[in-house]
Structures are given as structure tokens and as C-alpha cells.
Amino acid sequence: MQITLADAGKRFNRDWIFKSLDYTFVQGNAYAIIGNNGSGKSTLLQSISGAVELSAGQCNWSMDLAKISTENVFRYMAIAAPSLELVEEMTAKEFLNFHSVFKPFVSHLSINEILELVQLSSATKKQIRYFSSGMKQRVKLAQAIFSDVPVILLDEPCTNLDRSGYNLYHQLIKDFCKEKLVIVSSNDEEEYFFCSEKIDIRDYKIS
Numbered sequence: 001m002q003i004t005l006a007d008a009g010k011r012f013n014r015d016w017i018f019k020s021l022d023y024t025f026v027q028g029n030a031y032a033i034i035g036n037n038g039s040g041k042s043t044l045l046q047s048i049s050g051a052v053e054l055s056a057g058q059c060n061w062s063m064d065l066a067k068i069s070t071e072n073v074f075r076y077m078a079i080a081a082p083s084l085e086l087v088e089e090m091t092a093k094e095f096l097n098f099h100s101v102f103k104p105f106v107s108h109l110s111i112n113e114i115l116e117l118v119q120l121s122s123a124t125k126k127q128i129r130y131f132s133s134g135m136k137q138r139v140k141l142a143q144a145i146f147s148d149v150p151v152i153l154l155d156e157p158c159t160n161l162d163r164s165g166y167n168l169y170h171q172l173i174k175d176f177c178k179e180k181l182v183i184v185s186s187n188d189e190e191e192y193f194f195c196s197e198k199i200d201i202r203d204y205k206i207s
């Protein structure tokens, strides 16, 4: 799996958030999009995912040199982001079951095992609306990291996590993301220290 940005740019009204961005992301590597608050990290991540349309240039996804059409990109990726909502009326188990109908999880793990891995097995009967913010974040991480897809996009993945949540995140990345293409959008080094490549969004403000 490869994702290529070619002369990519995004603007909101007159403000260019990033411009003239050429970059290739390759499976097996982890990348961090860094920059201060409001610099455009989430916008770039959303542009890569196809959720936000570029104002200039292109974002092309390909697998074994065969191009993946824009409408099929979603089949190859999973995303965890603050803007993505959980179905609060469901329990975590129901939600993960629901998600797996559209996007199956890695086949060797059951949903009970996934809940155990993110340390939520004691809350399986509780509706998500009664979860703490950190517990909700663990559900978001579970649905992204355990999806059977080659690309994992993580926007501020440790939002609301405590120390043990950070440790859990580091362990999940180590155990389950090695062969994937991971892109993390963050300004917290603990969220992206494992990324060998860094894209500083501030380098793409002026052409």
C-alpha cells in the first residue's frame, strides 16, 4: 500500500492550510504529522483519508502499483479521531460488533479478546454514554487498530488517556501496527515517538 500526495494543497476561504505538498507514504512505516495548534494537522490527515477534498493537487492511493479509486479508499483504512462519534446507545461490545459488519477485525481476535486487550472487559454491559472520556478513547483506538486494513490514521490518539492508557497505546502500536502504514497527527511526542518520519505542516505553508 502506498499513498502519494502530489502538489497537494488545502485552503479554507483565502487561507492556505498547506500548499505544494509532495510526499509518499509507504506501508510498513509510521509517519507523524506535527505542528502547533491550528496549523492544519487534522486537515491534512482528513485530506489523506478523503474526508476533506483537496483544493489543489492530488492524493493517490495504490496497492501493488494498482490505483485505488477514491470511493474505495475507505475499505483500506481505519481512523480514530476526536471528531468521530461513537454510537452512545450501544455497549462497547455492540458497537464493535456493529463496526465489524462493515469493516472486519483481524481474524485471530474475537471481540471479547479485543475488549480485554483495551482493558474494557469489565464494562461490556455498560452503554458507551456512561463511559468516561478515557474509556471512549479506548473504544476508538480498538476500532481503528484492530480493523483488518493496511492503513491506520490516528488523530490525537491519546486524547483523554491517563498514564496506563498511554502505555496501552504504545503496546498496541508495537504489537499490532508493525506491518501497517500508520499516520499520526499530533503535537504530543509520546503519541508519535515511534514514527520514523515526520512531516511538519509548517514547512508547507508557503510555496
Ligand SMILES: Nc1ncnc2c1ncn2[C@@H]1O[C@H](COP(=O)(O)OP(=O)(O)OP(=O)(O)O)[C@@H](O)[C@H]1O
Binding pocket: 012, 017, 035, 036, 037, 038, 039, 040, 041, 042, 043, 044, 187
Ligand atoms: N471546515 C473548516 N472551515 C474553515 N476553516 C477550517 C475548517 N476546518 C479547519 N479549519 C481551520 O483550519 C486550520 C487548521 O485546523 P486543524 O484542525 O487542521 O488544525 P490542527 O493542527 O489539527 O489543530 P489542533 O492541534 O488544535 O488539533 C484552523 O485555523 C481551523 O480553524
